[in-house]
Amino acid sequence: MPDDHAAPQASRHALIVGAGIGGLATALFLVRAGWRVTLAEREESLHEVGAGLQLSPNATRLLARLGMMADFTDLAVRPQDMVVRRHDGRVLSRPVLGKAAEARFGAPFLVIHRGDLQKVLRQRAEKTPGIEFRLGHKLVDLRETESNVAGIFETASGGMERITADLLIGADGLWSRVRPLSGLPQPSSPQGKTAWRGLIPREAAPIFAREAKVNLWLGPNAHLVHYPVSGGEAVNVVAIIDEDWMEEGWNAPGDPDVLARLFASWGEDARALIAAAPRWNRWALIDRAPESRWSRGRITLIGDAAHAMLPFLAQGASQAIEDGASLAAHLGAAGSGSNLAPALARYDRARISRTARIQSGARAQGRIYHLSGPLAAARDMTLRLLPQNAALDRYSWIYGHDAENLSG
Ligand SMILES: Cc1cc2nc3c(=O)[nH]c(=O)nc-3n(C[C@H](O)[C@H](O)[C@H](O)COP(=O)(O)OP(=O)(O)OC[C@H]3O[C@@H](n4cnc5c(N)ncnc54)[C@H](O)[C@@H]3O)c2cc1C
Incomplete structure (x- = not known):
């Protein structure tokens, strides 16, 4: 097993496992903090998979500091508002997301295809010396000693390779390998819900769905989210339904007849949207109970590997980006000494409490979204009576947060 990546004493070297959204962003933040990074990814190429993601100002302000906002111009869409509807189509609320929210939080809301976000981050990382x-x-x-940590990899060519670094970061997502290897429990909690994703080419999408808006439809035991992605060239639709099904992965095919039946009593626009999707892929929604630590010795975690969360606050990608920025800020503030433990402990403290609050908020939101009967009617009445931007006020602690502010 060759060991061609032993870290020289002078330069601190991080080995990031997983070149998804969190891994790529973390590499960029760490290089800015003076580290050298090796990004190890099991896929042979970073092909563009997945569907739409929302990036809120708490993440875009961090990407802006990397000088990346121009990279998103042609790919991301800046939604002007969010339209919340009942399943029959009646509008319940319409918080403003465009320039007003950008002025309030100091950074924009964006919606983007996961593949586009990964591509932008990858291209930036490929151009960055030190990655x-x-x-x-x-x-x-993996193997850990007092002075270093090594990841052991199966390579695509069938060999094995050992890569040694000062710090190993598990950015390997929901079904993380690093997590159990660092002594944290792996079993995740399936929530009895699945997400079905369809991508509709712009010209095939109903006109109302092409506008730069995030749309949320609430119905009994299901909800629907849609918004344009890929610079407006496609519409991303996600239907979340109550369903007991569990398989690893993001791309299991879904039977369109199942969705058509489930949404048969919804408004005409919702049904037209569902009928327009050329195919559906589904994945099981999973979250985990918060841990008391993510770091042990020279190993730590970020993103879904650390804190898988339900998507009801749309924070999966944004929190992975926050983790990377926070980790780099804590390591950068600690200077170049070889004892990483205090900085990692501070990172754990800062991030676990915040992500735990978001995990539990997302669970609560999921229950509210899928209400039926009188409770749903009470929810709808409340949404109609609340001030227009009540949702932004309620979650300003998420959107206004600065993960690089170590005193915050
Ligand atoms: C293929 C795919 C499609 C997705 N689609 C959606 C979507 O449509 N909507 C949505 O909300 N979220 C989606 N996600 C999840 C979303 O990207 C994450 O919730 C969020 O961005 C947090 O990112 P992360 O970096 O923690 O994990 P991820 O973005 O999941 O990245 C994890 C990375 O680690 C790699 N990896 C895993 N195991 C190993 C290993 N043993 N060795 C080396 N590398 C490894 C994976 O290949 C992947 O590149 C998808 C994730 C993936 C991997």
Whole structure:
């Protein structure tokens, strides 16, 4: 097993496992903080998979500091508002997201295809000196000593490779390998809900769905979210339904007849949208109870590997980006000493409390979204009576947060 990545004493070297959204962003933040990074990813190429993601100001302000906002111009869409409807189409509320929200939080809300976000981050990382990619590297084990940590990888060519660094960061997502190897429990909690994703080319999408808006429809035991992505060239639709089904992965095919039946009593626009999707893929929604630690020795976690969360506050990608910025800020503030433990402990403290609050907020939101009967009627009445921007006021602690502010 060759060891061609031993870290020189002078330069601190992080090995990030997983070149998803969190891993790529963390690499950029760490290089800015003076680290050298190896990004090891099990896929041989970073092909553009997944569907739409929402990035809120708490994440876009961090990407803006990396000088990346111009990279998003042609790919991301800036939604002007969010339209919340009952399943029959009646509008319940319409918080403003455009320039007013940007002025309030100091950074924009964006919606973007996951593949586009990954591409923008990858291209930036490829151009950044100090980041080296090791694609086709699947982490299978790790070894830790007092002075370093090594990831052991199966490579796409069938060999094994050992990469040594000062710090190993598990950015390997929902079904993380690093997590159990660092002694944290792996079993996740399926929530009895699945997300069905369709991507509709712009010209095939109903006109109302092409506008730069985030749309949320609430119905009994299901809800629907849609918004344009890929610079407006496609409409991303996600239907979340109550369903007991569990499989690893993001791309299991879904039977369109199942959705058509489930949404048969919804408003005409909702049904037209569902009928327009050329195919559906589904995945099981999973979250985890918060941990008391993410870091142990020279190993730590970010993103879904650390704090898988339900998507009802649309914070999965934004929190992974926050983790990376916060980790780099804590490591940067600690200077170049070899004892990482105090900085990692501070990172854990800062991030676990915040992400735990978001995890529990997302669970609560999911229950509210899927209400039926009189409770749903009470929810709808409340939404209609609240001030227009009540949702932004309620979650200003999420959107206004600065993960690089170590005193906050
Ligand atoms: C293929 C895919 C499609 C997705 N689609 C959606 C979507 O449509 N909507 C949505 O809300 N969220 C989606 N997600 C999840 C979303 O990207 C994350 O919730 C969020 O961005 C947090 O990112 P993360 O970096 O923690 O994890 P991820 O973005 O999931 O990245 C994890 C990375 O680690 C790699 N990896 C895993 N195991 C190993 C290993 N043993 N060795 C090396 N590398 C490894 C994976 O290949 C992946 O590139 C998707 C994730 C993936 C991987």
